[in-house]
Amino acid sequence: MGGFRLVSTDGKRTHPLDDSMMVIGRSKEADLRIDHPSVSSRHCQISRVNQYFALHDLGSKNGTRINGSRVSQAYLSPGDLVQVGEIVFRFECDGDAKTSPLTLADASGGKVEDGLIIAMERVSVAAEAAHYYRHTDLVVKLALDLAKELALDAADVAALRLAAVMMDTGMLRMPGDTLKKKGPLTAEEKAEIERHPVYSVEAVADLGFPKEATNAIRGHHERWDGKGYPDKLAKEKIPFLARVLTLAQAAAAMLSNRPYKAKSSAPEVAKELERGAGTQFDPKIVPAMVKVVASQK
Numbered sequence: 001m002g003g004f005r006l007v008s009t010d011g012k013r014t015h016p017l018d019d020s021m022m023v024i025g026r027s028k029e030a031d032l033r034i035d036h037p038s039v040s041s042r043h044c045q046i047s048r049v050n051q052y053f054a055l056h057d058l059g060s061k062n063g064t065r066i067n068g069s070r071v072s073q074a075y076l077s078p079g080d081l082v083q084v085g086e087i088v089f090r091f092e093c094d095g096d097a098k099t100s101p102l103t104l105a106d107a108s109g110g111k112v113e114d115g116l117i118i119a120m121e122r123v124s125v126a127a128e129a130a131h132y133y134r135h136t137d138l139v140v141k142l143a144l145d146l147a148k149e150l151a152l153d154a155a156d157v158a159a160l161r162l163a164a165v166m167m168d169t170g171m172l173r174m175p176g177d178t179l180k181k182k183g184p185l186t187a188e189e190k191a192e193i194e195r196h197p198v199y200s201v202e203a204v205a206d207l208g209f210p211k212e213a214t215n216a217i218r219g220h221h222e223r224w225d226g227k228g229y230p231d232k233l234a235k236e237k238i239p240f241l242a243r244v245l246t247l248a249q250a251a252a253a254m255l256s257n258r259p260y261k262a263k264s265s266a267p268e269v270a271k272e273l274e275r276g277a278g279t280q281f282d283p284k285i286v287p288a289m290v291k292v293v294a295s296q297k
C-alpha cells in the first residue's frame with residue numbers, strides 16, 4: 001500500500017495515516033488536534049481495517065461528513081472530502097492502491113449502510129412494542145458509550161452496533177402468549193425463550209454481518225460463570241463483544257421502567273453491576289460500564 005494522508009483543503013496541514021488508530025478532536029489528547037469551536041473534543045476516528053481506512057464518528061455534536069453526507073461510519077476512498085465540524089480535509093493516497101471495499105457504503109459515503117441499520121432499528125422498536133418488552137435505543141446508546149470507554153476500534157464498534165440492534169430479533173418467533181404470560185413459564189416455554197439468540201442469528205444470516213456481530217448476538221445471554229444460554233459458555237470462551245453487550249443490556253434494563261419493576265437510579269445500577277462482576281459479568285469490563293452509567297443524563 002502506498003502512503004495515506006489527510007490534507008487540509010488549504011494545503012497547509014498534512015497528517016499521515018498509518019496502522020494506529022487516529023482520534024480527531026479538539027481535546028489535547030486527540031491524535032489530530034483541531035482547535036476549532038465546531039469540533040467536538042473526541043469528534044471522530046480513523047483506523048485501518050485490513051487494507052482499508054474506516055472513519056467512525058464518535059457521537060460528535062456537529063457530525064462528520066464525507067463529501068457532504070453526514071455519516072456515522074464509512075470507508076474512505078481517495079479524494080474523499082472528510083469534514084470534521086466545519087474543517088475539511090482531503091483523503092489522499094500515493095498511486096492507485098485499493099482503498100475501499102465494494103459495498104453500498106462506497107457509492108453513498110456510508111449513507112445507505114447507515115440507513116439500513118436505522119431501518120433495522122425501527123423494525124426492532126416496532127417489534128418490541130407489539131411483542132416483547134425491551135429498550136433498543138438505550139441498549140444501543142449504552143453499548144456505544146461502553147465501546148468508547150473501552151477504546152474499541154471502529155470495526156468492533158460497528159459490529160457491536162449491529163449486534164445491539166438485532167440481538168432480540170429472534171423474540172419475534174416466540175408465541176405472543178408466552179411473552180405476555182403473567183405466571184411462571186413451563187420448562188418448554190423457558191427453553192424456547194432461551195433459543196431466541198439462535199433465532200436472532202438465523203434472522204441476520206446472509207446479510208454480510210461480520211462474525212464478531214453474529215457471535216455477540218448469539219452470546220448476549222451467556223454469563224461469566226457459565227450459567228447463561230444458549231451455549232453455557234464461561235469466562236473468555238464467551239466472545240468479547242457478547243460480554244460487552246451483556247453489560248450494556250443489563251444496565252439498560254435496570255435504567256428503564258419494566259412491567260414488574262420501576263427503574264433504578266444510576267448508583268443502584270452501579271451497585272448491581274458490581275455485585276454481578278465475576279458471576280454474571282466479566283469483572284474486567286464492569287468498571288467501564290459503571291463509569292458509563294454514572295455519566296448518563
Ligand SMILES: [Fe+2]
Nearest residue numbers: 167168220221
Ligand atoms: Fe435477548
